[in-house]
Structure formats: C-alpha cells, structure tokens
Amino acid sequence: MNAVDPSAQTLKPARLLAESPARFPGESAEYRSARNDLLAEEIELRRHIERVAAQRRALPPGGIVPQDYLFEGEAGPVTLSEMFGAHDTLVTYNWMFGPQRERPCSMCTSLLSAYDGEMPDILQRVAFAVIGRSPIDKLVAFKKERGWRHLRLYSSGGNTFNRDYAAEVPDGGDNPAFNVFTRSGGTVRHFWAEEMGPSTADPGQDPRGAPDVMPIWTVLDMTPGGRGSDWYPELEYDTVPR
Structure with a gap:
C-alpha cells in the first residue's frame, strides 16, 4: 500500500484510535x-x-555519481548503471565480506538471508545489488552454501565504490552500508544513504538505524525480552531450539 503523507491530512488523535476493542483471555483491566x-x-x-x-x-x-563503477558480477563485468536494469532506482548493500575475512559478518548474513526471501517482491519495484570487496567466486561460494536464490552479488574489489559510498579504507575493515541511487535521462545520482551508526547511537544501545532494517530485531522488539544486550546472530548453530 502506498504511503500517504499524514501532514497533508486531518488525522484523528492517536488516543481516540487506541481504544482497542480487542480483549484476550484472562487479561486484567490494568493490562x-x-x-x-x-x-x-x-x-x-x-x-x-x-x-x-x-x-x-x-x-x-543528490550528487551525480562520479564514475560508472565497474564491478565483477556473477555473469561477468557489470557497471553501476547496468545494475539498474529496467528500473530507475537501485538499492545497494555493502556486505561485510572483504578479502581479509575468511567468513562474512554474521549480522550482514542474517539480514541478507531475510532479504533473499523478499527479493522477488523487492525486484518488482527497484533493483537491488549486494556488494562485497572479496572476489566474486568467494562471494558466490558462500551464496551457494547459504542457499540464497535471489540475491544479486557483485565484487567491488577492482574499484573505489566501497571507499566512496561506505567510508571504507583500502587496508581497513568492512563497513555495512545502504545506498540508494536514481537514474534519469542517463544521469545516475546518489539519492540517500543510511548515516546512523556508532556516532549517533544512544547510551546503552547498539548502533542502529531507524526504521531498523533488520527483520530479526523488529520481531524481537515485540517480545518481553527484547533484542537483549549480549546476543547476535551466528553464521551457523550446533542445534536449533524447538
């Protein structure tokens, strides 16, 4: 459903809408x-x-993209402009799986696993590219191991995309990054980037954006234990609780 700007409407007070008729077995008046x-x-x-x-x-x-970056895709070389396909919007995610890593970031992997299932729907609206600095064969090998079917992977090992749009330094670690680009009349522009991180985090909270892009945190935030302060997803588990 398309979003509607609530500032353009007269909205009922939230307090009036919040008189829910729902009642669940055993709930108290206090609850x-x-x-x-x-x-x-x-x-x-x-x-x-x-x-x-x-x-x-x-x-x-936003700013015009300074060059048509050349990536190595799963089927060969691909430029940033070619990643758009038939769309005028491209979403990119910088996957923390650079050449210095034997295994990828578990948080990124949890996020991308969720997105893989959503990708057939997402690709109806926009193009979506997952970008890592490791060689493409290494990225694809993990994709097969994980059973991802729909994510489109690209290696940026031969360009400066990660440095320009994820603030990475060549000899440093990886940074996760969401970026959105638009294309109009042959001109590719940067539209938006997620810019919340450690410097904007509130005391006692792990750095996060808003809305949170991690589906797992959205689910856990609805539970009494919340997301916790000392738990993160793993790449694999010895046992799966039932």
Whole structure:
C-alpha cells in the first residue's frame, strides 16, 4: 500500500484510535489500560515513520555519481548503471565480506538471508545489488552454501565504490552500508544513504538505524525480552531450539 503523507491530512488523535476493542483471555483491566496507552504510542510511531519517509522522498537531487563503477558480477563485468536494469532506482548493500575475512559478518548474513526471501517482491519495484570487496567466486561460494536464490552479488574489489559510498579504507575493515541511487535521462545520482551508526547511537544501545532494517530485531522488539544486550546472530548453530 502506498504511503500517504499524514501532514497533508486531518488525522484523528492517536488516543481516540487506541481504544482497542480487542480483549484476550484472562487479561486484567490494568493490562488493557496499559496496552491501550502503548497502542497510542505505536500509532504515533507509525505516523512519525510516515512523516520521515515523506521527508526522505522530498530530498533535493543528490550528487551525480562520479564514475560508472565497474564491478565483477556473477555473469561477468557489470557497471553501476547496468545494475539498474529496467528500473530507475537501485538499492545497494555493502556486505561485510572483504578479502581479509575468511567468513562474512554474521549480522550482514542474517539480514541478507531475510532479504533473499523478499527479493522477488523487492525486484518488482527497484533493483537491488549486494556488494562485497572479496572476489566474486568467494562471494558466490558462500551464496551457494547459504542457499540464497535471489540475491544479486557483485565484487567491488577492482574499484573505489566501497571507499566512496561506505567510508571504507583500502587496508581497513568492512563497513555495512545502504545506498540508494536514481537514474534519469542517463544521469545516475546518489539519492540517500543510511548515516546512523556508532556516532549517533544512544547510551546503552547498539548502533542502529531507524526504521531498523533488520527483520530479526523488529520481531524481537515485540517480545518481553527484547533484542537483549549480549546476543547476535551466528553464521551457523550446533542445534536449533524447538
């Protein structure tokens, strides 16, 4: 469903919408009152997310991409402009799997595993490229190991894309990065990048963006234990709890 700018409408107060008719077995009046208070905040959060998305869409034109970067794709060399395919929007994710790593970042892998399942839907709207600095054969080998079917992988080992758009240094570690590019009349521009990280993190919180791009955290945030402070996804587990 397309987002609508809530600032262009007269909205009912969230408190009025939050008088939920839902009742669950055994719940107390205290629980229902607190739950409706929370529901009002959830409605306000949804509205704020919509306002931020509208503000993002209204950004002025970003910078023209300085070069048509050449990548190594799964089927051979591919330029950044070619990654768009038939779309006018390209989303790129910098995968933390540079040549200095034997195995990729487990957090990136958890994220990309979720996106692989969503990719047939995502690709109906925009192009999406997963970019790592390791050789393409190394990236593809892990893709096969993981059973990913739909992600499109590209090696940036021969260009400066990661340095230019993920703030990586050649001899340093990897940085995760989301970037969005647009193409119009043959001109490719940078539209938006995720810029929240350690420098913008609040005390006691792991660095995160907003909205959080990790589906796993969205699910865990709805539970009493939350996301926790000392747990991260692993690349593989000895046993899977049942």
